[in-house]
Amino acid sequence: xxxxxxxxxxxxxxxxxxxxxxxxxxxxxxxxxxxxxxxxxxxxxxxxxxxxxxxxxxxxxxxxxxxxxxxxxxxxxxxxxxxxxxxxxxxxxxxxxxxxxxxxxxxxxxxxxxxxxxxxxxxxxxxxxxxxxxxxxxxxxxxxxxxxxxxxxxxxxxxxxxxxxxxxxxxxxxxxxxxxxxxxxxxxxxxxxxxxxxxxxxxxxxxxxxxxxxxxxxxxxxxxxxxxxxxxxxxxxxxxxxxxxxxxxxxxxxxxxxxxxxxxxxxxxxxxxxxxxxxxxxxxxxxxxxxxxxxxxxxxxxxxxxxxxxxxxxxxxxxxxxxxxxxxxxxxxx
Amino acid sequence: xxxxxxxxxxxxxxxxxxxxxxxxxxxxxxxxxxxxxxxxxxxxxxxxxxxxxxxxxxxxxxxxxxxxxxxxxxxxxxxxxxxxxxxxxxxxxxxxxxxxxxxxxxxxxxxxxxxxxxxxxxxxxxxxxxxxxxxxxxxxxxxxxxxxxxxxxxxxxxxxxxxxxxxxxxxxxxxxxxxxxxxxxxxxxxxxxxxxxxxxxxxxxxxxxxxxxxxxxxxxxxxxxxxxxxxxxxxxxxxxxxxxxxxxxxxxxxxxxxxxxxxxxxxxxxxxxxxxxxxxxxxxxxxxxxxxxxxxxxxxxxxxxxxxxxxxxxxxxxxxxxxxxxxx
Numbered sequence: 001x002x003x004x005x006x007x008x009x010x011x012x013x014x015x016x017x018x019x020x021x022x023x024x025x026x027x028x029x030x031x032x033x034x035x036x037x038x039x040x041x042x043x044x045x046x047x048x049x050x051x052x053x054x055x056x057x058x059x060x061x062x063x064x065x066x067x068x069x070x071x072x073x074x075x076x077x078x079x080x081x082x083x084x085x086x087x088x089x090x091x092x093x094x095x096x097x098x099x100x101x102x103x104x105x106x107x108x109x110x111x112x113x114x115x116x117x118x119x120x121x122x123x124x125x126x127x128x129x130x131x132x133x134x135x136x137x138x139x140x141x142x143x144x145x146x147x148x149x150x151x152x153x154x155x156x157x158x159x160x161x162x163x164x165x166x167x168x169x170x171x172x173x174x175x176x177x178x179x180x181x182x183x184x185x186x187x188x189x190x191x192x193x194x195x196x197x198x199x200x201x202x203x204x205x206x207x208x209x210x211x212x213x214x215x216x217x218x219x220x221x222x223x224x225x226x227x228x229x230x231x232x233x234x235x236x237x238x239x240x241x242x243x244x245x246x247x248x249x250x251x252x253x254x255x256x257x258x259x260x261x262x263x264x265x266x267x268x269x270x271x272x273x274x275x276x277x278x279x280x281x282x283x284x285x286x287x288x289x290x291x292x293x294x295x296x297x298x299x300x301x302x303x304x305x306x307x308x309x310x311x312x313x314x315x316x317x318x319x320x321x322x323x324x325x326x327x328x329x330x331x332x333x334x
Numbered sequence: 335x336x337x338x339x340x341x342x343x344x345x346x347x348x349x350x351x352x353x354x355x356x357x358x359x360x361x362x363x364x365x366x367x368x369x370x371x372x373x374x375x376x377x378x379x380x381x382x383x384x385x386x387x388x389x390x391x392x393x394x395x396x397x398x399x400x401x402x403x404x405x406x407x408x409x410x411x412x413x414x415x416x417x418x419x420x421x422x423x424x425x426x427x428x429x430x431x432x433x434x435x436x437x438x439x440x441x442x443x444x445x446x447x448x449x450x451x452x453x454x455x456x457x458x459x460x461x462x463x464x465x466x467x468x469x470x471x472x473x474x475x476x477x478x479x480x481x482x483x484x485x486x487x488x489x490x491x492x493x494x495x496x497x498x499x500x501x502x503x504x505x506x507x508x509x510x511x512x513x514x515x516x517x518x519x520x521x522x523x524x525x526x527x528x529x530x531x532x533x534x535x536x537x538x539x540x541x542x543x544x545x546x547x548x549x550x551x552x553x554x555x556x557x558x559x560x561x562x563x564x565x566x567x568x569x570x571x572x573x574x575x576x577x578x579x580x581x582x583x584x585x586x587x588x589x590x591x592x593x594x595x596x597x598x599x600x601x602x603x604x605x606x607x608x609x610x611x612x613x614x615x616x617x618x619x620x621x622x623x624x625x626x627x628x629x630x631x632x633x634x635x636x637x638x639x640x641x642x643x644x645x646x647x648x649x650x651x652x653x654x655x656x657x658x659x660x661x662x
Contacts, residue, residue, distance in 0.1 A: 024439065076423055133618035134611070137370070137423060138564065141557050142611035149604030272431060279424055314438035321432030328420045328428065329413075 009330040016329075017322035024318055030309050038308060039316055042301030049300055051187035055258055056270070057296035058191035059084070059250035063274030064281065064292055065195075065202045066246030071282050072206055073239035074219035079125050079140025080247045081271030082147030083118040087248025088255050088266045089154055090117025092170070095177055095255070096159070103176050111252050118248020119241040121147065126237040136240075144271075152264050159262060169263035179257040188257040196289075198246055203285060215239055247271060273299070276324045295320055339468040341585075347473055349574075349581035350480035351376075351538040351552075355559045356566070356573045357487045358531025362408070364491060364568055365524035366504040366654045367415070370426025371407055372532055373556025374433030379403040379536030381441035384547045387537075388449040396450070397537045404533020407433060408525045415658070416518050416525075422656050430556070437551075444547045452476050452542040476542045483531075488570040500524055504568075504652030507659045517659045532556075554607075561610045565617055567649025580606055620647035 025032040043053040063080050070077040077083075091114035094106060101109075121143060128139040152167075159170045179188040206212035217225045218235045226232045254266050277295055281287040302316035355376060362369050369375075379400040387396025407429060414425040452474045460471040470481070491497040499520060502510045507517045539552050562580060566573030583606040619625055620643075629640050 024436065027440065076427075078427070128611070128615055131619075132615035133622055134614050135564075138561050138614060139611065142561065142607055142614075145554070145557075145604050145607035146611070149608070152604075276428065276431065279428065312439045312442040314435040314442075317435030318432060318439055321428055321435060324428045325414070325425070325432060328425055329418055331420070 010327065013323060013326035013330045016326040017319060020322045020326075021315065021319045025311075025315065028311055030311050035305065035309060035311065035315065038304050039298050039301045039319065042304050043297040047185060051182070051185040053293075053296050053300040054187060054192050056300060057292050058195040058257075059253050059270050060274055060277065060296055061192075061195040061289065061292045062198055062246045062250040062253070063271050064277035064288055065199050066243035067274055067278035068281065068285055068288060069202060069206065069215070069246075070239045070243045071278055072212075072219050073215045073236055074222065075236060075239060076137055077122065077125070077140055077240060077243050078137050078275065079122060079143045080243065080274060081267050081269070082140070082144035083121045083244040083247035084251040084254070084267040084271050085144075085147040085151050086121040087114035087118035087244075087251030088262060089151060089251075090114050090248065091252035091255050092154075092159070092262050095173055099174055099177060106177060107179065107256060110256060111249055114248040114252030114255075115245035116248065118244040118246070118251060120244070122240040122244025122247070123237060126240045130233055130237070148264070151262065151266060155262060155264050167264055169259065169261040171261065173256070173260050177256065178260050179253075181257070191253045191257045194249065194253065198249070199288060202242075202246075206285075211235075211238075247274075273320070276320055280324045280327050336468070339465055343469050343472065345578055345582045345585055346469065346481075347477050348543065348585060349577045350477045351535040351543055352555060352559055352562065352577040352581060353480040353574050354476075354483060354538055355532045355535035355556065356562050356577050357483050357570060358404075358528035358535065359559055359563050360487060360528075360566070360568055360570055360573050361491075361500065361531070362525045362528030363563060363655055364504045364652055365500050365521050366507060366652055366657065366659070367412070367521050367525045368422050368426065368656045369408060369411055369525065369528060369532070370423055370560065371411060371429035371433060372559055373552070373554060374430035374437070375404050375407045375529065375532050376536035376539070376552050376556045377437040377550065378407065378433040379533035380540035380551050381437040381444065381536075381547055383533075383537030384449055384540035385441065385444050387541055388444065388447060391450060393450055393452060393541060396541055397534055400533040400537035401530040402533065404536065405526045405530040408529025408532070409522070411529075412522045412525050416521055419658055434550070438549055441547050446546060446548055449546060450541065451545045474542060476538050480538075484570055484574040491570060501652075504654055507654050507657075508662055511659075511661065517661075521659070535559075558607070558610065561614060564649065564651070565610070565613055567617070568652060569649075572649075580610065583609060617647050617649050620644045621650055 022032045025035050043049050063084065067077055067080060091110040094109045094113055098106065125136050125139040125143055128134040129136045155167065155169055160166075161169075161171050179190050181188045206215065214225070214230045215235050215238075217228070217230060218232050222232050222236075225235075250270065251266060254268075254270075255262060259266065273295060277288065277291050281291050298316040298319060302313040305311050305313045305315065355372065359369060359372060382403045383396040383400030386399040387393050390396070411422070411425055411429060414420045415422040454472075454474050455478075456473075457471040457478075461467045463471065489497075491500060499510060499515060503517060503520055503524070510520070511517050536552065539555070540547050544551060558580060559577075562576040563573055565576040587605050625644060629637055629644065632640065
């Protein structure tokens with residue numbers, strides 16, 4: 001019975017999500033099949049789109065992996081978007097200060113700085129929750145707005161373009177500081193490698209170490225864990241910091257591998273999408289990678305919709321949201 | 335002096351959608367259900383309300399459609415969380431994103447079209463009163479409705495039998511159940527009523543305050559409303575006060591742009607959000623035992639005024655907020 005449920009439930013969710021999305025598509029009068037062909041396979045149609053998909057999947061996987069740590073600890077980190085932004089800003093600091101240093105060393109420093117920035121930003125949510133009793137959901141959301149304001153300030157203020165300050169971002173980094181990119185593909189292979197490495201390390205830590213066991217125990221029952229001698233508050237703060245660090249590295253990748261500058265919208269909603277991925281994969285972490293790839297593919301594929309079918313690309317978000325929603329519905333009641 | 339009354343009136347008008355949404359959310363949270371989908375619901379309702387009002391050239395139909403959308407999204411949240419037992423936070427968050435994308439997708443044909451708007455309707459006679467006239471009686475019907483909604487919500491919660499049930503649903507659902515009242519059914523009712531109000535708030539944006547429709551039309555107001563409900567301690571009058579405070583901050587922030595040319599516009603626009611976090615922290619600190627102990631160590635001259643401030647700031651969430659109800 002249970003074995004059957006494991007297979008039929010995701011299938012049911014998938015069917016329900018496609019039914020809903022099809023209804024939405026039909027209401028606009030376009031052919032749903034044509035739209036699905038673009039959304040699902042569009043990202044695989046040309047090498048450039050495929051590499052765009054990979055470059056979106058890398059930060060997305062980092063965020064989703066980070067969020068799976070906070071979920072294991074029973075917490076919602078809605079502030080992941082802000083942690084990514086602060087990570088990107090923090091990563092810019094060494095890149096702007098010492099552009100003449102050897103790139104490899106500089107990338108390492110930028111990654112550490114980005115991770116530290118994201119982790120500190122996440123810890124502020126933990127501090128607000130622990131010492132001021134602000135729910136992590138609202139603290140996280142508020143800190144997202146704050147981080148967005150900070151990025152804007154840097155772009156328009158201290159780091160504004162020499163020619164003229166504009167919302168389009170800071171001056172581009174010198175070419176040597178871009179993460180090595182395959183010509184004409186916009187693909188920086190280091191980015192997906194870093195993300196996959198993070199996935200393996202986090203998976204191992206959560207399932208094989210005492211720390212991971214304690215985090216999961218806190219997630220299942222904080223009161224009981226406290227009585228068993230686990231430093232519950234400390235573990236919660238650590239999960240937040242770990243998630244923030246991974247989001248910070250995602251922000252650093254957005255800078256050195258994708259935009260090569262700080263732009264106001266540096267996080268591009270990747271953190272929020274990561275929340276959907278993590279929610280969908282929660283029952284089974286083995287699905288983190290495939291779901292990340294699927295969601296990244298939908299997003300990249302949908303970019304062609306306005307040009308070819310004249311419809312808004314947000315339909316990819318509708319499909320992703322509907323998938324998670326119905327997956328929640330069909331999941332066995334806890 | 336006249337300018338001051340006009341400014342106050344502008345704040346009251348700007349806060350109208352926030353007040354309507356916040357009263358809706360207060361009702362559902364008082365019944366124990368947190369509707370985290372607010373921001374998406376408001377966007378989807380704003381888009382639908384505008385689209386319906388534009389195609390039918392009928393404002394009432396627009397508002398009705400928006401209310402229906404809000405009620406429907408709330409009902410979906412109810413099915414998933416109250417009936418299927420999923421986390422209200424998770425479902426609400428997913429719904430927020432889903433509705434945002436739905437509003438962008440379905441609303442694309444309506445972007446930046448001129449459409450019908452709620453007409454200005456000063457109340458004859460009262461509008462000419464000194465001071466009160468410009469502040470209260472020179473608005474449009476939506477804003478009058480937002481004024482009336484606040485005492486109405488307070489009356490419903492504190493002076494009716496239904497209000498007693500609603501408050502008990504949020505505090506001690508088991509006790510409500512023991513009195514033979516169907517907890518789930520009444521939570522549905524309050525969630526859907528609250529959702530309908532949130533929908534109307536969305537239409538108040540697209541048909542009144544920020545006439546028209548564009549991508550992310552409500553600028554994150556839904557998230558702010560969630561914070562304001564906490565700030566207001568789930569008490570209608572204080573929640574409304576929070577809405578007016580936030581609207582005033584936004585207006586001050588926009589005005590101070592010209593006074594502080596060194597600071598980028600976009601920085602000033604985030605200021606109210608930052609202020610909200612600080613206030614939330616303060617409100618929560620006021621409710622903590624640590625602060626009570628700290629006050630007790632102070633010289634007695636300071637204790638009384640501090641205790642009064644803390645008492646005023648204190649806000650405690652309904653005990654069963656976000657908790658699933660299991661029949662005993």
